[in-house]
Amino acid sequence: MSNFFDIVSFEYKKLFKRKSTIISLLLLVIIAAFLAFLSVKSHFYWHESSGRSSFEAMKLDREVIRSKAGVMDEAFIKEVIEQNTIMIFSDENYYIDHGRRVGSKSYSYIKYVLPYEKAADIINSIYEVNTNNLGTDGFQIINTSEVKPIDTLTVKEGENFYNSINQASTEHINSLSGLSQKEREKHFEMLSKVKTTTTIIMMGICILINI
Structure with missing residues (x-):
């Protein structure tokens, strides 16, 4: 069993040494963050009417709902x-x-x-x-x-x-x-x-x- 985990660990280390792997992971993080940003910006929040940002308005709306x-x-x-x-x-x-x-x-x-x-x-x-x-x-x-x-x-x-x-x-x-x-x-x-x-x-x- 120890040999199996050693092999898996070795393969992961090889994988993460590749530049293409790091670039792919960074792209995935950027895309996920961008989609989350779009999700917030595309939604209407009632507290936005007082000049607050979408993110702040979202949190305030959520607080009111959870109250x-x-x-x-x-x-x-x-x-x-x-x-x-x-x-x-x-x-x-x-x-x-x-x-x-x-x-x-x-x-x-x-x-x-x-x-x-x-x-x-x-x-x-x-x-x-x-x-x-x-x-x-x-x-x-x-x-x-x-x-x-x-x-x-x-x-x-x-x-x-x-x-x-x-x-x-x-x-x-x-x-x-x-x-x-x-x-x-x-x-x-x-x-x-x-x-x-x-x-x-x-x-x-x-x-x-x-x-």
């Missing part, structure tokens, strides 16, 4: 709906053009929406009546409707969040004609184990989009 990380229980769902209601209640939170709202003001969005953005996305998927408005970017479900369910939800309706997940998941499972009875029963078994945490909720969401 509300935790259990997505009934109290949190109510908070999400309440803050969204405050946001949409006043025209002062939006830019107005010819009497029409044309975009959210950054400071308002950061205060009322950004901390709850991920939870709102889930709510808008669960309460959407027209499933044609639901799509995916490969990572998450997206509600493409101009009028989102959360904009008309009351806090009282938010109490039915987990019942709505179960109902929507059950209807979707029953609609999958390609499932065998055994597969269907397995999905229902998984659904029965859903807990009231953000992580486990995502299992129910995955069932909905048939991952």
Whole structure:
């Protein structure tokens, strides 16, 4: 075994003595750094509106989002709906053009929406009546409707969040004609184990989009 590692070590030493290997590794590092830079620069961050750089704005946006990380229980769902209601209640939170709202003001969005953005996305998927408005970017479900369910939800309706997940998941499972009875029963078994945490909720969401 010792001879084997000696041979491997010798080969690696030979490899790294070659200029072409060093140049290739440096190119890979440069390309990776460039792609990471493009990824940050091509994304919009709400804190950029105050003149901050993309990198600083990215970190600040992330801090705001993480400030509300935790259990997505009934109290949190109510908070999400309440803050969204405050946001949409006043025209002062939006830019107005010819009497029409044309975009959210950054400071308002950061205060009322950004901390709850991920939870709102889930709510808008669960309460959407027209499933044609639901799509995916490969990572998450997206509600493409101009009028989102959360904009008309009351806090009282938010109490039915987990019942709505179960109902929507059950209807979707029953609609999958390609499932065998055994597969269907397995999905229902998984659904029965859903807990009231953000992580486990995502299992129910995955069932909905048939991952």
